[in-house]
Amino acid sequence: MPPRPVEKHVHPRGIFSRFKGNLEAIAIGVKYFFDPKRSTLIYPKEYIKLREGYRGFIVLVKNKCISCSSCARICPAAAMKMVKVPVTDPKTGKQRIKKFPVINYNRCIFCGYCVDVCPTEALYHVPYHDIVYESMEEAVTDLESFQKEPEYKTAKEGLPVRYIVDEVKGLVKIRVKKEGGEKK
Amino acid sequence: MSGIVRGTVGFNDLKLPGAWTRKIGKDLYEVFIGPQHPGSGHMRIIIRVDGDIIVEAEPDMGYVHRTMEKLSEVRTWIKSIPLFERMAIHDACNVTLPYVRAVEKLLGIEAPERAKYLRVLLCEINRIAAFLYGFGIFGVFLGHSTMYMWPFGDREVWVELAEWLTGARLTHTYPVFGGVRRDVPAGFTDALRKAIRYMRRRLEDYRKIFVDNPVIRSRLEGVGYIPRNLAIELGITGPNLRASGVKYDVRMNHPYEVYDQLDFEIPVFQEGDAYARVLQRVEEIKQSLRILEQVADWLDKHERSPILHDRFWKTAPPLYKKVFQEQGRAKLMAVYAILKVPKGKAYERGETARGEISYYVESDGKNTPYRVRIHSASARNALVYKYILPGHRVMDLPAIYGSIDYFPPEADR
Amino acid sequence: MTGWVEAIIKIIEWPPLWQLVVLGLIAPLAVVIYILWFERKTAARVQRRIGPYHVSPRIAGGLQLLADLIRYSFQEVIIPKTVDKAAFISAPLIALILSILPVVAIPFTDVPKWFPLPMDYSLILALALVTLSPLFIIVAGWASNNKFAIIGGMREAYLIVSYEIIAILSFLAATAMTGTYNLVDIVHAQTGWKWFIVLNPLAFFTAFVGVLLSTSGFPFEIAESEHEVVAGAFTEYSGLMYGINMGAAYLKRMIYSLLLTVVFLGGWYPLKPGEGFIWGYLAPSIVIFIKATILMMIFSFFRAVYGRYRLDQAIEIAWKILFPLTVIAFGLGLLEAYYGII
Numbered sequence: 001m002p003p004r005p006v007e008k009h010v011h012p013r014g015i016f017s018r019f020k021g022n023l024e025a026i027a028i029g030v031k032y033f034f035d036p037k038r039s040t041l042i043y044p045k046e047y048i049k050l051r052e053g054y055r056g057f058i059v060l061v062k063n064k065c066i067s068c069s070s071c072a073r074i075c076p077a078a079a080m081k082m083v084k085v086p087v088t089d090p091k092t093g094k095q096r097i098k099k100f101p102v103i104n105y106n107r108c109i110f111c112g113y114c115v116d117v118c119p120t121e122a123l124y125h126v127p128y129h130d131i132v133y134e135s136m137e138e139a140v141t142d143l144e145s146f147q148k149e150p151e152y153k154t155a156k157e158g159l160p161v162r163y164i165v166d167e168v169k170g171l172v173k174i175r176v177k178k179e180g181g182e183k184k
Numbered sequence: 185m186s187g188i189v190r191g192t193v194g195f196n197d198l199k200l201p202g203a204w205t206r207k208i209g210k211d212l213y214e215v216f217i218g219p220q221h222p223g224s225g226h227m228r229i230i231i232r233v234d235g236d237i238i239v240e241a242e243p244d245m246g247y248v249h250r251t252m253e254k255l256s257e258v259r260t261w262i263k264s265i266p267l268f269e270r271m272a273i274h275d276a277c278n279v280t281l282p283y284v285r286a287v288e289k290l291l292g293i294e295a296p297e298r299a300k301y302l303r304v305l306l307c308e309i310n311r312i313a314a315f316l317y318g319f320g321i322f323g324v325f326l327g328h329s330t331m332y333m334w335p336f337g338d339r340e341v342w343v344e345l346a347e348w349l350t351g352a353r354l355t356h357t358y359p360v361f362g363g364v365r366r367d368v369p370a371g372f373t374d375a376l377r378k379a380i381r382y383m384r385r386r387l388e389d390y391r392k393i394f395v396d397n398p399v400i401r402s403r404l405e406g407v408g409y410i411p412r413n414l415a416i417e418l419g420i421t422g423p424n425l426r427a428s429g430v431k432y433d434v435r436m437n438h439p440y441e442v443y444d445q446l447d448f449e450i451p452v453f454q455e456g457d458a459y460a461r462v463l464q465r466v467e468e469i470k471q472s473l474r475i476l477e478q479v480a481d482w483l484d485k486h487e488r489s490p491i492l493h494d495r496f497w498k499t500a501p502p503l504y505k506k507v508f509q510e511q512g513r514a515k516l517m518a519v520y521a522i523l524k525v526p527k528g529k530a531y532e533r534g535e536t537a538r539g540e541i542s543y544y545v546e547s548d549g550k551n552t553p554y555r556v557r558i559h560s561a562s563a564r565n566a567l568v569y570k571y572i573l574p575g576h577r578v579m580d581l582p583a584i585y586g587s588i589d590y591f592p593p594e595a596d597r
Numbered sequence: 598m599t600g601w602v603e604a605i606i607k608i609i610e611w612p613p614l615w616q617l618v619v620l621g622l623i624a625p626l627a628v629v630i631y632i633l634w635f636e637r638k639t640a641a642r643v644q645r646r647i648g649p650y651h652v653s654p655r656i657a658g659g660l661q662l663l664a665d666l667i668r669y670s671f672q673e674v675i676i677p678k679t680v681d682k683a684a685f686i687s688a689p690l691i692a693l694i695l696s697i698l699p700v701v702a703i704p705f706t707d708v709p710k711w712f713p714l715p716m717d718y719s720l721i722l723a724l725a726l727v728t729l730s731p732l733f734i735i736v737a738g739w740a741s742n743n744k745f746a747i748i749g750g751m752r753e754a755y756l757i758v759s760y761e762i763i764a765i766l767s768f769l770a771a772t773a774m775t776g777t778y779n780l781v782d783i784v785h786a787q788t789g790w791k792w793f794i795v796l797n798p799l800a801f802f803t804a805f806v807g808v809l810l811s812t813s814g815f816p817f818e819i820a821e822s823e824h825e826v827v828a829g830a831f832t833e834y835s836g837l838m839y840g841i842n843m844g845a846a847y848l849k850r851m852i853y854s855l856l857l858t859v860v861f862l863g864g865w866y867p868l869k870p871g872e873g874f875i876w877g878y879l880a881p882s883i884v885i886f887i888k889a890t891i892l893m894m895i896f897s898f899f900r901a902v903y904g905r906y907r908l909d910q911a912i913e914i915a916w917k918i919l920f921p922l923t924v925i926a927f928g929l930g931l932l933e934a935y936y937g938i939i
Contacts, residue, residue: 001447002439005431008451008467010460013401021398028392029330029643029902038645039337053369053511055351074521076263111266111357116365116516121503125351163344165375167382170341215744221827236908325824327815328904333644399816399903402910578748579907582824 039163039171049160049176050127055112057126058103060146064122067099071114071123079107080114083143102146105139128152212239217581219247226592229569229585233578241573243566249596256556261287262520264556266357271560272594274339275314276356277306278536279594283556284359285440286532286545290525291361291495298483299363299491300441305376305479306349306358307441307534308472312383313342314537315465315472322462322586323394326403331394338386341379348372360516361523362493367512373480380473380480387466395462404459408572408584411456418571419564422539424588427464428456434535448474458587465589488512496520524551538562538589562595610874612713613701620882621700625851628890629844630662632851636897637661643901672836677742680833684740689834689841692733696849699726703855704781705882706870719780720772723856724765730849731757731811734820737842738830749829752908753820756810759915764807764853766923770800771860773930784864792863796933800926801861803919808857810915812850814896816903817911850896854889862888 041048050056072080082099089096101114101123115123126149133139159175166172211234218228228244252271256264268283269276281303288294295303316335323331343353350356350366358364394400410420415428425432433450435443451467453460490497492514497504504515527549533542539561548554565588573584609615634649638657641648649658676685701713702723714722731753738750771793772778775786787793794801810817821829828834831842858864865881906914 002444003433003436003446003448003450005433005436005452006449007429008453008463010405010453010455010463013405017396018398021396021401024392025397025902028389029898032643032645033639033898033901036642036645038642038647040645040647042647042650051348051369053351053366053513054347068518070518070521073518074260074262074516076259076266109266109355110352111355112351112365113262113266113357113516113520116513117518117521118515119501119503119518121507163340165341165344165378165382167378168385170338170382170386171344213744215748323904326904327818327822327824329640330644330901331904333646337645393902394904397903399906403904403907577907577909579819579822579825579909583907 037169039169039173041161041173044154044158046161046173047130047154047158049162049178050129051162052127053125054127054129055110055115055125056129057105057131057150058108058115058123058146059126059149060101060143061122061124062100062143062147064120065100066120066122068119069099069101070117070119071101074113074117076111076113077107077109079104079109085143100143102143103141105133105141106136126150126152128155130154215578218244226596227566227590229573229581231573231578231581236577236579238573238576238578238581241569243569245563245566245592246596248593250593252597253556253558256553258552260521260551261523261525261553262360264553265360266355268558269355269357270593271558271597272314272536272538272562272591273354274317275310275537275594276354277303277310277358278314278534279541279560280357281307281359281440282532282534282541282543283545283558284361285534286530286543287361287525288493289530289532290528290545290547292526293362293493293495295359295363295441295493296490297442298367298486298489299359301479301482302349302364302366302368302491303359304441304443304446304475305368305483306346306356306364308475308479309342309346309349310356311537312469312472312476313339313346315469316342318465318537318586318589318591319390319394319462322589325582325586326400328394328397328400331390334386334390334393338383341382345372345376345379348375360492360520362496363491363514365491365514365516367488367491367508367514368483369512373484376476376480380476383469383473387469390466395466401459403583404457404462404587406457406459407576407580408458408461408587409456410568410572414568414571415456418567420539420568421561421564422536423464423468424461424565424568425539426450427453427461429454434533434540438533440532440534443475446475446478448478458583461587461589490514522551524549525553536561536594538591538594539565558597560594560597562591563597566590566595610878612711615711615878616705616713617697617701620705621697624882624886625697625700625848625855626844628851628886628893629847630666632847632890632893632897634659634662635894636900639894639898640901666840669840670837674836674838677833679742681740681742684736685833686838688733688737688740689831689838689845692730692737693841693845693848695726695730695733696845696852698729699723699852700855702726702780703852703859704784704864705885706865706878707781707785708870708877711878716779716781718778720768720778720783720860723780724768727849727852727856728757728761728765730845734830734842737834741830741833743833745826745828746830746832749820749826749832752826753830755908755912756813756817756820759912760807760810763803763915763919763923764811766920767800767804767807767926768856768860770797770923770927770930773927774934776934780859780864783860784866787863787866790863790866792861792866794861794863796938797861797926797930799922799929801857803923803926804857804861806919807923808850808853809896809899810911812846812853812896814850815900816906818905819908819911822905851889851893854892854896855885857892858885858888862892 069082072082080101080103083102084097087098131150161173162176163171212232214232226248230242231238232240265280268280272279316339319335320332347353350358410428412429415425431452436450448471453464496517507513525547529546531544541561542559544557546555638648649661652658652664653660702719704716734753735750738746771783775783813820865884868884870877870881
């Protein structure tokens with residue numbers, strides 16, 4: 001059945017509606033005062049352990065890279081650049097120039113195009129997103145640091161939690177393990 | 185007529201835009217609301233008040249203009265998707281979908297059915313989240329701090345779902361040419377159903393504390409009345425238009441994706457005042473929940489199938505298909521980066537949370553667009569301030585501003 | 598040595614000092630700080646947040662307000678060039694003094710030895726003093742030479758006109774019931790749980806809403822409404838001056854709450870003032886303060902539930918609904934006095 005318009009009207013205010021409305025508003029306020037059903041994240045004592053598949057920081061697996069430059073070409077923010085590196089060919093033992101991507105996190109918008117466009121899955125997302133750089137230069141990775149997963153300092157200080165959708169409370173915090181799956 | 189405000193100056197004379205004139209005296213008090221004022225967004229409204237009555241209002245937009253249309257001309261086609269998202273960041277899928285569809289039109293392709301359902305899924309999640317965002321801002325404008333915190337808290341449920349689906353909280357970059365980027369993860373539809381039931385429960389709480397609250401009703405009833413013909417004349421769109429009694433919704437009049445196969449209603453309120461606009465949004469949230477339920481049912485019934493058009497998926501290597509089967513992630517072919525779109529013009533529209541957004545896309549066969557023209561909902565809705573603010577009291581300004589749900593970044597582009 | 602201690606105790610016990618400084622300034626300030634914390638915490642609970650927390654996690658952020666106070670004290674006080682300096686500086690200070698001054702007319706015991714003033718016309722005196730401070734909010738707004746401040750000041754002026762008569766008349770309903778302006782006699786008339794909130798709930802209700810109106814509590818937080826007039830009359834104030842302005846409103850509400858307690862909530866009952874300083878003065882004061890604090894907590898709770906009315910609607914409510922109710926409450930008081938229920 002396709003969408004169809006339905007005419008609606010504002011309910012007029014009755015004689016007691018003002019009285020009733022006030023009582024209802026105060027009652028719901030009192031109800032939540034005694035049972036707030038809150039799910040606040042007490043950061044940094046707790047931190048959200050994001051799901052696998054979250055588009056967080058990007059890491060390069062160098063030996064998978066085929067230097068196709070697709071990632072640099074599709075990057076909407078021009079954050080990814082190819083650098084030329086001399087490598088030794090394992091088969092022939094000859095020296096030659098190969099291109100590898102590096103990323104500038106000052107520019108990155110975490111759209112994940114590069115990861116999706118990579119034909120050999122040489123790039124992957126780490127599922128965390130809150131990392132502090134002390135300077136602008138630090139956020140520009142070179143080939144070495146692009147291969148390492150960036151240091152996630154919050155994970156050392158806090159307890160990992162995850163939010164799951166609940167019918168009554170909306171979001172419910174559950175504790176999860178630092179590494180891997182969920183904890184009971 | 186419930187829409188006439190008490191103490192209104194010359195309000196009945198208001199028939200057409202521009203027809204309302206009044207001599208401006210010298211003893212008027214000019215107040216600049218914005219752009220740093222706590223009660224305005226990234227915009228300014230210059231109001232001239234006579235006592236407590238606004239006699240002139242001039243919306244002054246453009247403080248967050250980012251030359252998006254021009255920027256898109258120097259980017260390849262796909263790079264504009266994350267760019268256009270920045271117009272209305274919490275309504276990302278709705279805002280970018282018409283662009284994607286316009287380019288698909290030029291390419292002569294159409295997304296597979298599963299991708300269409302997935303687009304609708306994220307669109308409606310975004311729509312609910314955007315409505316809740318609007319409610320939050322509206323609530324705090326009226327001094328109702330609980331209505332500020334509650335919708336923002338409940339919006340988190342939908343943002344969480346969107347994050348689970350797409351991998352990013354707000355900037356999803358989800359629809360791409362020919363389909364979408366990810367399939368639903370395992371267990372997603374169950375969580376979605378829980379969220380739907382939770383939201384229905386919460387709407388009842390909202391009704392009690394905000395919608396039926398006598399203070400709020402007094403503030404909103406009869407305030408900011410937009411007559412039906414003024415709404416049509418100014419080209420107001422979205423919930424604001426429907427609250428004035430016009431039966432127009434892009435999802436109904438020009439259905440896209442799978443909206444014509446879904447069973448839902450387009451609520452249309454007749455009153456046209458700020459209160460009707462609030463109820464309009466509440467009703468639309470309810471309808472969006474209905475749509476989501478149907479989409480969840482459809483997704484449960486159907487197995488995982490390709491979510492990108494054959495043009496981009498048929499030639500995909502085995503690794504791509506393996507990743508899709510295991511992770512639900514549709515990897516993009518390298519052709520996306522250098523995509524050349526055939527010569528032509530295309531026009532597409534879509535219904536965002538704030539109204540109709542339309543894209544005119546022209547290609548001259550290169551790998552960048554020749555021209556992308558965006559006509560966003562907020563840009564149209566902003567005009568209304570000039571015509572409906574005069575005659576109201578200064579304290580009505582936040583009520584009207586909030587009820588229009590104006591979003592400056594979307595208007596300024 | 599003991600002479601000194603006795604002398605100091607004597608000075609503290611001296612009713613004008615005790616009443617004005619300890620009961621009038623220090624104790625209300627403590628209550629106000631507690632109430633501000635409570636208000637934030639209540640709003641947070643209703644709004645499903647935690648509220649103040651990180652300042653002192655052990656006591657649920659109890660020190661947050663102290664931290665805020667320190668911050669306000671050390672913030673630079675900016676006095677813009679365009680303001681009327683004398684009025685700009687003096688207005689909030691006078692408003693602060695005037696909002697705590699009514700406490701001298703409120704009896705905290707029925708032992709005449711501890712009265713700071715003769716109590717014969719204390720109700721009239723307290724009401725007269727309590728209505729003075731808003732004038733200086735208007736002065737502050739005018740002196741600021743800022744459009745938002747002037748609009749805020751004007752709003753305050755509109756509101757004064759509408760709430761004063763309601764607040765005064767509903768307090769005077771107690772006079773109608775007892776035939777006296779003496780607050781001590783009014784409290785005495787409430788012995789045996791014959792509190793006036795029970796005998797004349799209408800008058801209590803109108804007085805309650807009148808207090809909300811006059812101290813710009815929700816849903817009548819109009820003069821300082823942030824989204825139209827930034828901070829109302831206090832837009833140009835900063836640092837400690839802003840703190841004083843905000844504190845004055847709360848102190849005024851506290852004084853009103855004390856007055857409500859004495860007139861409607863049975864004053865120091867169920868406790869009966871006895872002999873000596875402790876049982877004759879301190880204990881009754883504590884009872885009154887506890888009751889007033891509960892009232893303040895109820896006032897604060899409304900922040901979480903209501904938005905704000907429009908200015909004209911607030912005035913309309915005041916004149917069209919509350920004023921007739923107040924007159925009825927006054928009549929009810931007279932009737933009760935006539936039939937000898939009191």
